[in-house]
Amino acid sequence: QQLLRRHNLNNDFAAYIDNLKKQVKNFDSSLTISEKPLQYGVQLTVTGSDSKVVISVYNGKKGLKLVWGGSATELRSQLEAYLTGKTADTAAEMPPVCGNDYTLLRNCADFKGIWAGSDESGKGDFFGPLVVAAVLVDIAAAEKLVRLGVRDCKLINDKEVLRLAELIAEAAPVNSVLALKPEMYNFRYQQMRADGKNLNHLLSNGHIAVLSNVLRQCPQCNYALVDQFTASNDIRSSLQREFPEVNVVQQHRAEADIAVAAASVLARARFLAIMQELAAQVGRSELPKGGSDAATACARELLKELGRSALERLVKVHFANYKKI
CATH class of the missing domain: 3.30.420.10 (Ribonuclease H-like superfamily/Ribonuclease H)
Structure with missing residues (x-):
């Protein structure tokens, strides 16, 4: 199962990289793209007639992350705007992630x-x-x-x-x-x-x-x-x-x-x-949020109090926390 999961994730990431390269070519078919592996990702170097752009794509536990490198050239600003759906004029002016714009x-x-x-x-x-x-x-x-x-x-x-x-x-x-x-x-x-x-x-x-x-x-x-x-x-x-x-x-x-x-x-x-509803069902004022050690400790207590079937109505059993107890 672990090998299959890793295979599926790798296939997804490879498909994403292929799609990213196609988008670069759609932007400008004259650009050349070279690729090299990184730890947890891939680095794409996009070269034009007089400049180049480096895109490092990481596939970590928190999901995908794109890091733009190379000089602040017109090619980089235009390509970044094209790939992210922003115009070149607004790409450098995007507000922080605050949920107050469209x-x-x-x-x-x-x-x-x-x-x-x-x-x-x-x-x-x-x-x-x-x-x-x-x-x-x-x-x-x-x-x-x-x-x-x-x-x-x-x-x-x-x-x-x-x-x-x-x-x-x-x-x-x-x-x-x-x-x-x-x-x-x-x-x-x-x-x-x-x-x-x-x-x-x-x-x-x-x-x-x-x-x-x-x-x-x-x-x-x-x-x-x-x-x-x-x-x-x-x-x-x-x-x-x-x-x-x-x-x-x-x-x-x-x-x-x-x-x-x-x-x-x-x-x-x-x-x-x-969460409040589930806490009330087991006589608690609240249940721990996140996946911390506090959540594991609380689950261990509830397992002793209520048994396994009751605990499984409260938690996600594929989490590492569950395996610990």
Whole structure:
């Protein structure tokens, strides 16, 4: 199983690199590309007539990361703008990841001012559910969310998340939230593993489901934005089978977009609510978040108190924390 998982991840990353090279050639067919391996990644050197650009692509535990090298030439700024979907003029001026803009889409030629964004919560938490959410907005709703202070949930505390979630539901009523509580999560994860798939496939299914739910309610929407969490997945192809007019954009740091930021808040709010529900079921005021030693210690106590079957209704059993106990 470990060899199969590594094989699948390597295939995904190789497909991502191949696609990246094709995009470079689409940008300018005269450019030459050389490739060399890095620890946990690949380095691409793109050479033009009078300059070169170095793109280091890393495939680590936290996902894909692109690091741009070489001199600050016109080729580099234009290529970076092309590959990230930003115009050359705005590439150097992108705001920090704060979820208060729609820069990632507004420069697209056929952007109609209506779009959907999706994000997830709970992926790295030993206790609790996996939650995926999507929010559909137009420019008026987006601007209202900005005024309300909506931004990526990782930049605000949980109290603020719960307050903003209610406001988002009012300002952007076309939204969808899907939660897999631990018992169903473990069942679905085992199904995926039996089919030679992994957590990224389960995540992809969640994004497809919530985005489909909001897109069905707004036929005018022609863009869906997803924070890119893996080198290759079937989100685009699956959505476009039902919604052929929708452009599906997968972008690193997509939480900079207000729709994705709003989705991240709704997903986090549902995650927090289910965590409280699970804690109450086992007589605790709260359960530890994340995958720390505190989470492992709490699970060990609950195993002694309640037994294995009860614990498996609280935690994600494929985590290393579970193997420790």
